[in-house]
Amino acid sequence: MSTTSIPLATVSDGPAHRDPNVLRWLGAYTASMVGDNVYYLALTWAAVQAGTPAQAGIVAAVSAVPRALLMLGGGVLADRFGPRKVVIGSDAVRCAAVLAVAALLFATTPGLWPLALLALVFGTVDAVFMPAVSALPARITGRGQLTRVQGMRGLAIRFANVVGAPLGGLGIALGGPAAAFGLAGLLIAVSVPLLVSLRVAVLPGDDRTATERPTAWSDLRDGLRYIRGHRVLAPLIVAIALGDLGFVGPLNVGLTLLADERGWGASGVGWVLAGFGVGAGTAALLIAVRGGLPHAGRVMAVTILAGSVAVGALAYVPNVVAAAGVAVLVGLLTGLSGALCGALLQTRTDPAYLGRVSSVSGIVSLGLAPLSMPVSAAAIGAWGTGPVFVVSAAVCGLGGVLALCVRDLRRAELPK
Incomplete structure (x- = not known):
C-alpha cells in the first residue's frame, strides 16, 4: 500500500466526489463512525446487563472526561506529527481495545x-483522534474542495447514525455484547488500511527531527495565540460554542422530557x-453537491438565527406530526449552519494549525456543550419545557447575532 507524501501545492483540486484519495478517506471515516455507533450501543447494553x-x-460518561481534558494535547500531536499518522495510530488503538474487551466477554x-x-x-484516544481526523482533509484535497468534503463528512455521519444502531442491535441479538464489540472492532479496523493508502500533503517543517521542533507547550501556546489573533476564527469558535450550548440540551x-410531558411516547x-435527521442529511447533501454557498458568513449567521427560532418553537407545537415537521426545519437550518461553520474553520485556518484549531472547537462541542444537558433537565423540572427551550434558543441565536456583528466573519467567503 502507498504511503506517498506530496507537496501541499500539488494536492488535487478536482471534484472531491471523484477523487480516489478523498473517497478512500471518506470510506475510512465512514467505517470508523459506523464502528463507533456500534461500540456505544454495545457499551451501554453491556453496562446495563x-x-x-x-x-x-457512569460507564457511558467516563469517556467524556479524558476527551475534554486531553483534546488540546491531541491537537498539538496532530500538528506536530501529521494528522494521518495520528489518525492511523489512534484508530489502531481503538480497534485493539474494543477487540480485547470482545474477547474477554466471549471468555x-x-x-x-x-x-x-x-x-x-x-x-483518551478520541482526544487524539478527533482533532487529527478534522485536520486531515486539508492535506488530501485543495482548498476549493474543503466545503464539499464537509458535506460528504456530514453525509457519512448521518449514514453512520442510521446504520450503526441496527448493526449493533443485530450483533447483540446474535451473539450478545461480545459479538457487537467484535463487529465494532472489525469496522474500525477497515479504516486503517484505507488511511495508510492515502496520499497526503507535507507542510514546511514536517520533516524536522524531534530536537529541531519547539516543545509541545510552545506549540500549544502558539496555536492559542493564532486563534486569539485571527479575525475570523476567534469569533467563529465563540459562535460555534454559543450554538452548541443552546442546541445540545433541548x-x-x-426532547425526551417534552415527549413525556405531551404523551408522545418513545415512538x-x-x-x-x-x-431532524432528514433535515440535517438534506443540508449535508446540498453542501456536498454544490461545494459551497455564496456569502457564507451571512448565510451561516442567518441560518443560526432561523434555526434557533425553530428550536424554541419545538416546545409549542400542538402534536407529534407538527413537531416532526419543525424538526426537519431544525435539522436543515442547523445542518447548513454547522456545515458552513466547519467549512469556514477548514478554509480559514492555516493547515499547519488545523489540529490545534480543531481541538479548541472540539472542546467546545464535546466538552462544554454536553454540560448543558443536566442543566437543561434540572431547569425543565423547575420551570417546564417552554421557558427552557426559549432560553436555549436565545443562547443559540446569540451565535448568529455575533456572526452578524463581527464584520470579518459576516463578510467571510468560501473559496470557489
Whole structure:
C-alpha cells in the first residue's frame, strides 16, 4: 500500500466526489463512525446487563472526561506529527481495545470494570483522534474542495447514525455484547488500511527531527495565540460554542422530557429525531453537491438565527406530526449552519494549525456543550419545557447575532 507524501501545492483540486484519495478517506471515516455507533450501543447494553442503570450511565460518561481534558494535547500531536499518522495510530488503538474487551466477554463475565476501562481508553484516544481526523482533509484535497468534503463528512455521519444502531442491535441479538464489540472492532479496523493508502500533503517543517521542533507547550501556546489573533476564527469558535450550548440540551434530554410531558411516547421521540435527521442529511447533501454557498458568513449567521427560532418553537407545537415537521426545519437550518461553520474553520485556518484549531472547537462541542444537558433537565423540572427551550434558543441565536456583528466573519467567503 502507498504511503506517498506530496507537496501541499500539488494536492488535487478536482471534484472531491471523484477523487480516489478523498473517497478512500471518506470510506475510512465512514467505517470508523459506523464502528463507533456500534461500540456505544454495545457499551451501554453491556453496562446495563452488568450493573444498575446508574452505573451504566457512569460507564457511558467516563469517556467524556479524558476527551475534554486531553483534546488540546491531541491537537498539538496532530500538528506536530501529521494528522494521518495520528489518525492511523489512534484508530489502531481503538480497534485493539474494543477487540480485547470482545474477547474477554466471549471468555468470561468480568463485570463493569473492563467496560469502564474501555470507556476510559476510548475517550483518551478520541482526544487524539478527533482533532487529527478534522485536520486531515486539508492535506488530501485543495482548498476549493474543503466545503464539499464537509458535506460528504456530514453525509457519512448521518449514514453512520442510521446504520450503526441496527448493526449493533443485530450483533447483540446474535451473539450478545461480545459479538457487537467484535463487529465494532472489525469496522474500525477497515479504516486503517484505507488511511495508510492515502496520499497526503507535507507542510514546511514536517520533516524536522524531534530536537529541531519547539516543545509541545510552545506549540500549544502558539496555536492559542493564532486563534486569539485571527479575525475570523476567534469569533467563529465563540459562535460555534454559543450554538452548541443552546442546541445540545433541548435536542437531547429536553426532547425526551417534552415527549413525556405531551404523551408522545418513545415512538414520538423517534419521529422527531427522524425528522431532524432528514433535515440535517438534506443540508449535508446540498453542501456536498454544490461545494459551497455564496456569502457564507451571512448565510451561516442567518441560518443560526432561523434555526434557533425553530428550536424554541419545538416546545409549542400542538402534536407529534407538527413537531416532526419543525424538526426537519431544525435539522436543515442547523445542518447548513454547522456545515458552513466547519467549512469556514477548514478554509480559514492555516493547515499547519488545523489540529490545534480543531481541538479548541472540539472542546467546545464535546466538552462544554454536553454540560448543558443536566442543566437543561434540572431547569425543565423547575420551570417546564417552554421557558427552557426559549432560553436555549436565545443562547443559540446569540451565535448568529455575533456572526452578524463581527464584520470579518459576516463578510467571510468560501473559496470557489
